[in-house]
Amino acid sequence: MGELIGKKTTFSELQCSKNLAATEDALYVVGGKWTLRVMIALLSGHTRFNDLQRTIKGISARVLSGELKDLEINDLLKRVVDPNQKPVAVEYIPTEYSQSLKDIISALADWGLKHKKKITTHE
């Protein structure tokens, strides 16, 4: 068990409700079960539907399709059709704006690594 930190709190400088509200806004957009997973795959260079589905283990085509539509609505990716290929090639390209998710994804990945180390050391 870790030590307790008592009542001295991390967020004493910020109003809890403000923090909660801002986090809610973020989770509303990227808090879905698959959303960040799809964004990581996109940001890692997977841009084709089948490639994305292969990369994101366990996602169904229906769910992936819905995620991609939502991400486009939120300006996190752009659907690009290349008419020079037959059959036409569709690519899902992360937008400049989607780079702003990098901090969230890095923080989660860092914590995931740390937590895994902690669990595997203690058990």
Next chain:
Amino acid sequence: MGELIGKKTTFSELQCSKNLAATEDALYVVGGKWTLRVMIALLSGHTRFNDLQRTIKGISARVLSGELKDLEINDLLKRVVDPNQKPVAVEYIPTEYSQSLKDIISALADWGLKHKKKITTHE
């Protein structure tokens, strides 16, 4: 619409699958609908059950109770009983280890603020 970033990707330096796996590990623990909301409230100094339920709008007592148990199992909070009070007072105190979630919460809150500004400016 933001500009496209083409195929130059944020995570080119990291293997996508590694990033995905670490993020999965993190989301497994803190990716639940309410988990981070509960942690923010705890880290902001809300330590009593009723106080937490008031702070986290919309959470049911049953769900909050389950979240608190899971967080204790993951060493993110400690349930402390004060036997000097009648009826005995139970407090949920964030552990030292839970401070490690601060980066994730800050990144989400920052992004939530940014995204809200973007939406309210564009629509």
